[in-house]
Amino acid sequence: MTEGELYVERRKHKRVDKKFRVNYKVIMAEEEVKEIKKNIARHEGESQDISLGGTRLEGVMGGVEGDIIRLEVSVEGSPAPITTFAEIKWVKDAEGDKKSFGVEFLILKDADKKVIEDILDRD
Numbered sequence: 001m002t003e004g005e006l007y008v009e010r011r012k013h014k015r016v017d018k019k020f021r022v023n024y025k026v027i028m029a030e031e032e033v034k035e036i037k038k039n040i041a042r043h044e045g046e047s048q049d050i051s052l053g054g055t056r057l058e059g060v061m062g063g064v065e066g067d068i069i070r071l072e073v074s075v076e077g078s079p080a081p082i083t084t085f086a087e088i089k090w091v092k093d094a095e096g097d098k099k100s101f102g103v104e105f106l107i108l109k110d111a112d113k114k115v116i117e118d119i120l121d122r123d
Contacts, residue, residue, distance in 0.1 A: 013051035014120050020047045023072040026063035047073060052116055054086060054104040061099050063088050075115055082112040
């Protein structure tokens with residue numbers, strides 16, 4: 001930032017730096033039928049932060065900006081993972097063959113919203 005510039009936070013939701021194990025799968029419309037018919041490998045990564053609007057992930061991935069992915073976020077103390085679909089909003093290189101990427105949740109069940117709200121309230 002140059003002198004005189006003001007940083008403005010553009011996020012809609014409070015975000016906390018928390019790490020959780022995440023499983024995700026890239027869904028591409030033209031390949032969706034093929035993926036359902038065969039057992040496709042899932043990717044495993046780790047979230048870097050989380051909010052009600054989305055999360056930043058790090059992992060080996062095959063998706064690009066605009067792809068829709070299915071996420072399962074394992075939260076310690078929660079009996080079931082947060083399961084949702086999200087859109088990849090940006091992708092950056094990380095360590096080695098890993099990528100860092102931001103996703104926006106497309107839908108959250110009320111129970112999953114509650115889990116995230118509880119995480120946000122703890123910090």
